[in-house]
Amino acid sequence: MTTRVVHERKVRREIANSNERKRMQSINAGFQSLRLLLPRTGAVDRLSKVPVLCVFCLLPPINQSINQSIYLANCATTKKMNINKTM
Numbered sequence: 001m002t003t004r005v006v007h008e009r010k011v012r013r014e015i016a017n018s019n020e021r022k023r024m025q026s027i028n029a030g031f032q033s034l035r036l037l038l039p040r041t042g043a044v045d046r047l048s049k050v051p052v053l054c055v056f057c058l059l060p061p062i063n064q065s066i067n068q069s070i071y072l073a074n075c076a077t078t079k080k081m082n083i084n085k086t087m
Helices: 003-037 049-058 060-086
Strands: none
Touching: 003 049
């Protein structure tokens, strides 16, 4: 392999790693947002991802209310982003 090919592979790998890191940070931020919506209990400091998903899957009425809150928050964020883009 030439030095150029090795360099190109390394650059592509670095880009892929960066994209994966951003994807995981986004997923983790989403789970953190969900955790903040759950009532606090003294027994557990922080729920892992699976219990968080279970709570939201097993509680449809709460889930519907939370979805509405998330939707409204996303709408407000989108409006802010659109306003900033036009300035």
